[in-house]
Amino acid sequence: MSVSPIVAISETSAEPEPCKHQPRPAPAHPFGNTGNVAPVITNTELPGIERIATGKVRDVYAVGDDLLIVATDRISAFDCVLPQGIPGKGRVLTQMSLFWFELLKDIVPNHLIATEVADFPAQLHPFHDQLEGRSMYVKRCRMEPVECVARGYVSGSGWKDYKRTGGICGIPLPAGLLESSRLPEPIFTPASKAATGHDENISFAEAAAAVGLETAETLRDLTLRIYARAAEHAASRGIILADTKFEFGWHDGTLLLGDEVLTPDSSRYWPADEYAPGGPQKSFDKQFVRDYLETLDWDKTPPAPDLPRDVVEKTSAKYHEAYFRITGRQL
Numbered sequence: 001m002s003v004s005p006i007v008a009i010s011e012t013s014a015e016p017e018p019c020k021h022q023p024r025p026a027p028a029h030p031f032g033n034t035g036n037v038a039p040v041i042t043n044t045e046l047p048g049i050e051r052i053a054t055g056k057v058r059d060v061y062a063v064g065d066d067l068l069i070v071a072t073d074r075i076s077a078f079d080c081v082l083p084q085g086i087p088g089k090g091r092v093l094t095q096m097s098l099f100w101f102e103l104l105k106d107i108v109p110n111h112l113i114a115t116e117v118a119d120f121p122a123q124l125h126p127f128h129d130q131l132e133g134r135s136m137y138v139k140r141c142r143m144e145p146v147e148c149v150a151r152g153y154v155s156g157s158g159w160k161d162y163k164r165t166g167g168i169c170g171i172p173l174p175a176g177l178l179e180s181s182r183l184p185e186p187i188f189t190p191a192s193k194a195a196t197g198h199d200e201n202i203s204f205a206e207a208a209a210a211v212g213l214e215t216a217e218t219l220r221d222l223t224l225r226i227y228a229r230a231a232e233h234a235a236s237r238g239i240i241l242a243d244t245k246f247e248f249g250w251h252d253g254t255l256l257l258g259d260e261v262l263t264p265d266s267s268r269y270w271p272a273d274e275y276a277p278g279g280p281q282k283s284f285d286k287q288f289v290r291d292y293l294e295t296l297d298w299d300k301t302p303p304a305p306d307l308p309r310d311v312v313e314k315t316s317a318k319y320h321e322a323y324f325r326i327t328g329r330q331l
Contacts, residue, residue: 141249
């Protein structure tokens, strides 16, 4: 995705670039037609409002000097957006971000202006049904060109780096760690923002070269403080926050926390009661989708195959479970 540097949105590097095809409607919502379940939305249409970016999950619109960020129900895997959306996914991502913004506001200010459609500019009110519960009206920031990743455990690209070098992003680590082992202390492992494809892990020195030493130190310190607060809360809910990524940007001389925050798409959440180092862990994300696709005779190029109802339902349930486990609330 190519995004202007002043757009306060960036999709997580865990998700690849979308295939160039239109997602198809998802099957019925797994929780039944209860009357209070929002429809699946895989694309937004806001006539008269300028769309300036379409990410793997989010549609971004310019509203005067500010931005409207809408989290759809799209889901991607293996460099493709899948044909069906996941019921409620966009609402989970947005509402979980809002929960964390509130919990973290004493550590760092954020880009939020309004979260209720009634409080959005009047020209957005006609689109209430598309926006309610899944959108944020935010300040347009000059985003820093690095992903700010905090890791408390060895997993994902960090595990690959550790096996190859004995460290992660140039940070030496003790020998003998297993996949998913807890680190002696959380570490800051920045990544470059790729315009297309996957972001790449970089060293702190490389991050400092990109943003300046003082800013890099500020980003590192904020990232680790936020991670510590979030990991403590998650642990109180029986969840391990293995790693996560943050986006920061500047608005009127103030550094703000932006984008999505501590969602299942930008973080690895593991159930603490099932934690067993030595391999991958069960997680609250799209694992059901990846597992299903691996069983198919599909070359992982577009068009992507349809998802069966049970895979869509299980994935939706997992996202909703993550929200409930972290916040104690239900959507």
